[in-house]
Amino acid sequence: MGTGDIEDRPAAGDRSGIVLGSNQYGKAEVRVVRIERDTARHRIADLNVTSLLRGDYEECYRGGDNAHVLATDTQKNTIYAFAKEYGISSPEEFLLTLGRHFTGSVPWTTGGRWEAEQFGWERIPVQGRGHDHSFVRTGQEVRTAAVTIADGVEHVLGGLKDLLVLKSTGSEFHGFPRDKYTTLPETTDRILATSVTARWRFLPAAGADYDASYAAVKALLLETFAQTHSLSLQQTIFAIGERILQERAELAEIRFVMPNKHHYLMDLGPFGLQNNNEVFIVGDRPYGLMNTAVTRAGQAEAPAAWEWLAGFC
Amino acid sequence: MGTGDIEDRPAAGDRSGIVLGSNQYGKAEVRVVRIERDTARHRIADLNVTSLLRGDYEECYRGGDNAHVLATDTQKNTIYAFAKEYGISSPEEFLLTLGRHFTGSVPWTTGGRWEAEQFGWERIPVQGRGHDHSFVRTGQEVRTAAVTIADGVEHVLGGLKDLLVLKSTGSEFHGFPRDKYTTLPETTDRILATSVTARWRFLPAAGADYDASYAAVKALLLETFAQTHSLSLQQTIFAIGERILQERAELAEIRFVMPNKHHYLMDLGPFGLQNNNEVFIVGDRPYGLMNTAVTRAGQAEAPAAWEWLAGFC
Amino acid sequence: MGTGDIEDRPAAGDRSGIVLGSNQYGKAEVRVVRIERDTARHRIADLNVTSLLRGDYEECYRGGDNAHVLATDTQKNTIYAFAKEYGISSPEEFLLTLGRHFTGSVPWTTGGRWEAEQFGWERIPVQGRGHDHSFVRTGQEVRTAAVTIADGVEHVLGGLKDLLVLKSTGSEFHGFPRDKYTTLPETTDRILATSVTARWRFLPAAGADYDASYAAVKALLLETFAQTHSLSLQQTIFAIGERILQERAELAEIRFVMPNKHHYLMDLGPFGLQNNNEVFIVGDRPYGLMNTAVTRAGQAEAPAAWEWLAGFC
Amino acid sequence: MGTGDIEDRPAAGDRSGIVLGSNQYGKAEVRVVRIERDTARHRIADLNVTSLLRGDYEECYRGGDNAHVLATDTQKNTIYAFAKEYGISSPEEFLLTLGRHFTGSVPWTTGGRWEAEQFGWERIPVQGRGHDHSFVRTGQEVRTAAVTIADGVEHVLGGLKDLLVLKSTGSEFHGFPRDKYTTLPETTDRILATSVTARWRFLPAAGADYDASYAAVKALLLETFAQTHSLSLQQTIFAIGERILQERAELAEIRFVMPNKHHYLMDLGPFGLQNNNEVFIVGDRPYGLMNTAVTRAGQAEAPAAWEWLAGFC
Numbered sequence A, B, C, D: 001m002g003t004g005d006i007e008d009r010p011a012a013g014d015r016s017g018i019v020l021g022s023n024q025y026g027k028a029e030v031r032v033v034r035i036e037r038d039t040a041r042h043r044i045a046d047l048n049v050t051s052l053l054r055g056d057y058e059e060c061y062r063g064g065d066n067a068h069v070l071a072t073d074t075q076k077n078t079i080y081a082f083a084k085e086y087g088i089s090s091p092e093e094f095l096l097t098l099g100r101h102f103t104g105s106v107p108w109t110t111g112g113r114w115e116a117e118q119f120g121w122e123r124i125p126v127q128g129r130g131h132d133h134s135f136v137r138t139g140q141e142v143r144t145a146a147v148t149i150a151d152g153v154e155h156v157l158g159g160l161k162d163l164l165v166l167k168s169t170g171s172e173f174h175g176f177p178r179d180k181y182t183t184l185p186e187t188t189d190r191i192l193a194t195s196v197t198a199r200w201r202f203l204p205a206a207g208a209d210y211d212a213s214y215a216a217v218k219a220l221l222l223e224t225f226a227q228t229h230s231l232s233l234q235q236t237i238f239a240i241g242e243r244i245l246q247e248r249a250e251l252a253e254i255r256f257v258m259p260n261k262h263h264y265l266m267d268l269g270p271f272g273l274q275n276n277n278e279v280f281i282v283g284d285r286p287y288g289l290m291n292t293a294v295t296r297a298g299q300a301e302a303p304a305a306w307e308w309l310a311g312f313c
Helices: A060-062 A073-086 A093-103 A210-227 A233-245 B059-064 B071-085 B093-106 B210-227 B233-247 C058-063 C074-084 C091-105 C210-227 C234-249 D058-063 D074-086 D089-104 D211-228 D235-245
Strands: A018-036 A043-055 A110-119 A121-126 A129-137 A142-150 A153-167 A192-200 A253-261 A262-266 A279-282 A289-295 B018-036 B045-057 B109-118 B121-126 B129-139 B144-148 B153-167 B192-201 B251-259 B264-265 B280-284 B286-294 C018-036 C042-056 C109-118 C122-127 C129-137 C142-148 C154-166 C194-204 C251-260 C263-265 C279-282 C287-296 D019-035 D043-055 D109-118 D121-126 D129-137 D140-149 D153-167 D192-202 D251-258 D264-265 D279-282 D288-294
Touching: A018 A060, A018 A073, A018 A110, A018 C109, A018 D235, A018 D251, A043 A073, A043 A093, A043 B018, A043 C279, A060 A153, A060 D235, A073 A093, A073 B280, A093 A110, A093 C263, A110 C287, A129 B210, A129 D109, A153 A210, A192 A210, A192 A233, A192 C074, A210 A233, A210 A253, A210 B129, A233 A253, A233 A289, A233 B045, A233 D019, A233 D058, A253 A262, A253 D019, A262 B144, A262 D251, A279 B071, A289 B233, A289 D043, B018 B059, B018 B109, B018 C251, B045 B071, B045 B093, B045 C287, B059 C234, B071 B093, B093 B144, B093 B153, B093 B210, B109 B153, B129 D058, B129 D279, B153 B210, B192 B210, B210 B251, B233 B251, B233 B286, B233 C018, B233 C058, B251 C018, B286 D121, C018 C058, C018 C074, C018 C109, C042 C074, C042 C091, C074 C091, C074 D279, C091 C154, C091 C210, C122 D211, C129 D211, C154 C210, C154 D140, C194 C210, C194 D043, C210 C234, C210 C251, C210 D129, C210 D264, C234 C251, C234 C287, C234 D211, C279 D074, D019 D074, D019 D109, D019 D211, D043 D074, D043 D089, D089 D140, D089 D192, D089 D211, D140 D192, D192 D211, D211 D235, D235 D288
Parallel strands: none
Antiparallel strands: A018 A043, A018 B280, A018 D288, A043 A110, A110 A142, A121 A129, A129 B153, A142 A153, A153 A192, A153 B129, A192 A253, A253 A289, A262 A279, A279 B018, A289 D019, B018 B045, B018 C287, B045 B109, B109 B144, B121 B129, B144 B153, B153 B192, B192 B251, B251 B286, B264 B280, B286 C018, C018 C042, C018 D279, C042 C109, C109 C142, C122 C129, C129 D153, C142 C154, C154 C194, C154 D129, C194 C251, C251 C287, C263 C279, C279 D019, D019 D043, D043 D109, D109 D140, D121 D129, D140 D153, D153 D192, D192 D251, D251 D288, D264 D279
């Protein structure tokens, strides 16, 4: 890696010439539900948490000496215990509490990565009012968070995934180069559809309101997608990122992984029918794929915040 | 099968003593999007359609003579063409149109099954109003429909799947028998969570408003789940089914496939913490599973409507 | 249902006119590994077991009285206990032992369905010999079994799923009818590919060697697929079923769920290239779908054996 | 990123202060089958290919000018055309051909990533001999490859995924530290199971035989897993990596993503049964997770080869 956030041991003195490189280990996908029941009107937090530690594990890898290996089972127990001890106010804060605990209490653990998915639940409406303790899952998207501690620095990412959006018009694609293998016709009216996965990095500052940021970023994302007349998915992505960074001063950058979920116009000519952009074949594979970072000029980059995150690093 | 709705050929004259039994064939998972763009305020229907024909295909199976085999590709084309010709008002009506076409125009096709999943889209809010042509997927549940034509009778099923609901209290489970292998403690306060899959059969009558039925059944289902103090998942299921049939006179029966998505109380005692039904381990497998039919007394059964439907037949 | 194998209670005396129909309940997907370690050369059985009971559960559904509800947790425990007490010789025999236990020891349980998936493991080769206790998963297919007890009769199904097969030639499709919506060209050389899911029903007889049957059916299935020049997937399916029933006298019938996994010829003409059935686009959706039963003439049907089995009932 | 392999544009002159960061785009999951039919004994290559380009796309992102955007549809066409023009000898070579084409022919494309999954097929045995044109999918693992071109350098990774292995004994775990949240008992005999995902980087040298490397690495991996008495999964992973690098001089490093697929000993005590490591509960979530690099000392690192690869960067 060479970025300092995971353990790169020198090969000094190793007789085989084979050395341990970067590594991390822990417990993945710990599914925890926390019910706040201090009043009859319950609140629910539903998380999928992963804890991965980095540090000095050379003796374990080379000799099977586990004296430095805080068991992954212990990491799991800590997640459940902390859900009780500290509650779950936001996934970002919960992960920060975990990360500070492990790096602060385990001497040979110098860093790590803590990740969460959060599943939303809303109250079931009964006679116009949300029920006290009955919930239905909000299916629209999954909220994500990731905290990295590396070289003594904390990096916090908010995010979301699986947010499906579609424009039935207001999307063009033309002016692209044509080589020997190009057959795609130009179009001034197509369906644009994607499944948004995004992560945004907070500037290192105390006092971020992660829930407020989340709500605002999601709203800006949807609104900008709707309002942007699209000349390409790339252009739409940048417009969304630019708008979010302009509006949300607490963010340093935002990254997107967005497939172009193709909707192909069905040829109805053989059946004597005209298809005026009305009937589409929804494709599965292949799909276009865009990985894009949009950043605030003049801010330091933070590669450690992104490493090992699929599609984002 | 012996129910008459799929082709059972007698073995008469077959020298091998091996005969073709029940069968159906067609095209599965045809993904079609239909945009209604007669005004600037577009409407969208997003379906996954399956068409399966039943009839006299003996010569194909036995000798490879395809004279009776309407190609599955043709069935696919018909779905796209009908999306243009007839539009998609509700999945039930779209499937009825398909079924009547195939049984009415292909002499050796005497019946079949047509199924659909419908994915919901809602308008993206922009300055307080839903956008004309930009949509976000409604993730909560998937609507389903199934039409069967057998022995000249049409059976219509509405349905939904993947609707996740949870009660954080108001659920008990005790009084169950204890045998040699029973270790489960009784409880008067547990989390009850399930993913609802349901299908409801319409009484054979003209004029059903399938969209109105759908909205009403979903609302009744959620409301009854919320309002029922649960002594077992079975009791909750029956209460839901009973309420729906009482309120919706157009329905003959409703069937459920409901897992009991276990939330296990985490033992925090080893860490010196009390867990007052606050922190739960969410289990994946195994899970409880309930298949249940609730029916209106005095109505004829319709086994043909349910055959070949996973978990419902 | 009307087949007698699941509980259909009369509506007698019910004041609401809403009655409980057919139902079953239990524990699904109990993942159990059993190691036989009586010698240093271990053997492994790896199963995913589901247990579903049928009988008199009216009081639970209607009133929340659980006196008849053997907890699904107890069913799970029984599966693990029986893995120890009886071992796992074949999935069919393990399920029979479970079914006889539940119907024999729980008075109000009159029947049920027990299902299993079995995952294969083979010994890792070390210096030309399989290792004693190190295994690699055999990925080719998953073995399945299902036992039904209904009206005092035991029905046993063997099976497999996810067996992918492909012919790169030796497959034609032509002579099918052409209507207004038909555009598919005829072909005398195409790729034929499918994922085989099959279940075979044993004649009610003592002494079946389920493992031997499994090995033989799989071998016959593959061999017949290879040797049959195909005029349609239907013809290939029947040829396979016919051959298996001719060779395996212990079987009453076999049923298939087989998708036609389309491989579309890529049009390379725009690039000045000829495509002589060399380069194919592998499609995901839609796909052809065939449900087919092949039976032995003169044998009684056993609909109860197939009910509630996705794609087979 | 700061590693030079993807486009980082300076913010110079941008009035909004919001700048485009690292990015790549292309077509993902192009499913191609290539049949070699020069003789009656066909050969088959079955790949899932992704092509992602990097270079100067600023105008597209900022202004919707697509003059530099080689359409993802064109990338897809190129994959199919190259399958015909060049055949598919190994996935690594096929990806190299693609990468050299795009970086060599599209002026503003300075690099990219090309990835493939390869699905194995073996001949169906008929009377002791593999059939000429009928195949069954080899399910054991999926082969992978990834080629990166960055700063004029080609990086080649071979790999595999989803290779499930299990030891029924010969695995211990003890000596780990115990803190307030530790409850895991020590064990000297447990099941060790994992699903191997690995990628190995070739030293930059002409003439690598990628297929031979693949077969050798897989065999060494399995054999070392079998032969290593395990004191922790980490120790097993390092032993495998060390052995492979010792034996295969063409490789610079190998990285692993390995879950610890927990098999929990079932407590049969309540049923009066002893469980001598015979009956296990197979867990789904949570699972242990290890990301580990094993490298050859003295070789230059190649971070660009690993970036954007889930779990490996």
